[in-house]
Amino acid sequence: MQTHAAIDPAHLIDTSGELLDLVRSTTPLVHCITNAVVTNFTANALLAIGAAPAMVDLVGEAGPFATVASGLLVNLGTPQPEQRAAAREAVAAARQAGTPWVLDPVAIGALPIRTELAHDLAELRPAAIRGNASEILALAGVGAGGRGVDAADETDAAAGPAAALARRTGAVVAVSGPVDLLTDGTTTVRLANGDALLTRVTGGGCALGAVVAAFLGAARGTATGALEAVVAAHLAYTVAAERAADGAAGPGSFAVRFLDALAAVEASELRALARVSTGALLGAAA
Template sequence: MSDSQHPVRPADPSPVPVELAETAAVMLSEVRDRSPLVHSVTNNVVTGFTANVLLALGAAPAMVDIVGEAGLFAGAADGLLVNLGTPAVEQRDAMREAAAGANEAGTPWVLDPVAIGVLPIRTALAAELVAARPTAVRGNASEILALAGAGAGGRGVDASDDAESARPAALELARRFGAVIAVSGPEDLITDGSAVVRVANGHELLTRVTGGGCALGSVIAAFLGVRGDRSVLEAVVSAHVAYEVAAERALEFASGPGTFAAHFLDALAAVSPDEVRAAARIRFEEVAA
């Protein structure tokens, strides 16, 4: 769907970014207070890092990817991540089961369509899972383009496209499936189909730590698990802001990717709502129907 079909109005001069920054700060406190149980059916390269990210944040991690258990656990969890990084046969069935269990129980869930486009098994699985209507989808620009049928994927797990080029695809996916779509990049692009929010926090070192992007999917699930009467868009934006402000805090102490990973966990545990509120760099625009 082209931009000419959906023209963009000028940026709203109202204090929407200020309100979103405040929501991010409050939701970070609520994640810590309520410790949502996050079920991650994720890839075997990042399970440990993902669990540690959730623990540092204040959430409770679980990695249940056995057929016969995944659906039951998704129904009991506060949020679910389905990550297609290493989709072995049994895990693919567990993903389907977990998504169905989440939908039946009303558990919010996040789809991360890792490395789809060129690789046929995960690409078909991603199409099947997005049709099950996840609450949110997060991926890099090439993954989002491939999910919308508008691109051939990236270079393995790395994007060959930028977030802005995936904007029409993200809007189309959001409208078609009723999900919030988050496109990662130097400036993240997040949309529910009627508004676009750009988050400019974070740092390139997140892309040089295995699991830096995948763990964000589980953090989104944690924030969705405590969203209450807030919109899904607000929860997804809040997760990005808190996660990426913590990354900026970690930079004060890191000397490279190895030390950054450790300091990032410390920063997630230590970053305050006031820091998140003050450091958030957010732009908001409404999109014409």
């Protein structure tokens, strides 16, 4: 476990650049079990950042594949029955093999099937949980959930519940919003990079979950902890979004430019542009 002393913004930003380079040099294989709307964009985002995507969501294949993958994403956006069973199989195998896995509890709260599945899976040691404030509140047992993939709740309102969820599950919890909030239950990191156009492209959040799995996969076996890896993924992703938004004519051209930017973003840009602050739980932003 990282001690709090180590988690200052400069450390996080340096580590982010190193991990970005490591993703590119090691091409982590990211096993995606994700929703039908965003598979293509997710795979392209992973390819762009330098990872290798593979969607394997069959019962009988998902388990073996999770064993050999570098990281696993389980996104509950369109969890058809076969995919639900495959997700359970993959998570069990990932846990046994030590493959870090990410839970994205899309649109849980009011929708019963995915909500129950998310609660079950959250107990199976995800390395990270990523969602908007509504989804994180619903998973933490607070709030009624959003309407679809919208974030009806504000990020800051989720800070306490997110930290409690992190402590209970052992996961780094990432709350996406205008300011992203990331916490391991002890340290809270706020990241103010990004662009609102990310919310005008479907999969803007879902693909981030896959990139988190890529960075966790790259960090595996290194001295870098899960919080640093989750921060690094968010920082590379949101700095690329800023780069893409500059000159975009709308959401269509933004999405294209964003994939270009994910492929081009460099450690030096993260250092130049990062807007990261840290604090102990409930403390003020540094």
